[in-house]
Amino acid sequence: MNSKWEKRFYQMAELVASWSKDPSTQVGAVITKQNRIVSVGFNGYPHGVSDSVDTDERELKYLKTLHAEENAILFSKRDLDGCDIWVTHFPCPNCAAKIIQTGISRVNCPQQSEDFLSRWADKIQVSQDMFDQAGVEVNWLKANNIEDSDVR
Numbered sequence: 001m002n003s004k005w006e007k008r009f010y011q012m013a014e015l016v017a018s019w020s021k022d023p024s025t026q027v028g029a030v031i032t033k034q035n036r037i038v039s040v041g042f043n044g045y046p047h048g049v050s051d052s053v054d055t056d057e058r059e060l061k062y063l064k065t066l067h068a069e070e071n072a073i074l075f076s077k078r079d080l081d082g083c084d085i086w087v088t089h090f091p092c093p094n095c096a097a098k099i100i101q102t103g104i105s106r107v108n109c110p111q112q113s114e115d116f117l118s119r120w121a122d123k124i125q126v127s128q129d130m131f132d133q134a135g136v137e138v139n140w141l142k143a144n145n146i147e148d149s150d151v152r
Contacts, residue, residue, distance in 0.1 A: 005035055006141055009086040010110065016040045017068065017088045021051050022061075029068035030086040031076055031104070038083055041071025069095040073102055080104050089116065096127035100134040107131065108139045 009030050017028030020042040031038040045051040045064050056064065066074075069091050073080065081103030090109050091099060099107060117124070131138050 006108065009037075009084075010088075010108065010141060012037070012040070013068075013086045013088050016042050018042075020044050020068075022065070026088075027068040028088045029072040031072050031080060031083050032086065033080075033083045038078065038080070039072045039076035041066075041068045041073070041075055043068045044071070067092065067095050070098060073098055084108055090120070090124050091127050092120075092123050093126045093130060096130045096136075100130060100136055104136065106137040106139055108141055110141045111143060 009032055013028040013030045015028065016030060017026040020026040020028075022043055025043065027043040029041045031040070043065055046066060049064060068089075069085060069087060072085065083102075083104050084106045085099060085104050086108045088110070090112055091107060112120075112124070128138065130136075
């Protein structure tokens with residue numbers, strides 16, 4: 001894929017992530033088809049549920065939070081067969097299952113930080129195994145292809 005599009009869609013995922021009110025982890029997702037945006041999503045509480053930063057303890061917050069991939073899938077309200085998803089963080093196994101089930105064919109994700117890998121390596125491996133078994137391509141984006149630069 002043209003690196004211009006990689007930069008654009010990944011930067012869009014980063015922008016969408018900034019809409020999350022979660023002070024510790026902001027995640028964004030952009031679903032595309034043929035270089036057109038189909039849907040976007042960020043991690044946060046469901047519509048109508050109070051999402052004040054001080055609302056809940058960490059464990060309760062995790063139970064209530066929709067992941068960016070889930071929100072993008074739900075907001076799309078259309079068939080996602082053959083689409084790409086661009087994410088700021090590698091999908092957890094629950095999101096991997098939803099990505100697979102909706103027919104998304106490729107996950108585009110940056111190389112993850114050592115800190116992220118040290119905390120989530122087991123779940124990343126489960127998700128990767130699921131994608132491999134289901135035939136979903138994982139495109140690890142190289143930092144030099146997505147870093148902030150002119151993308152006109």
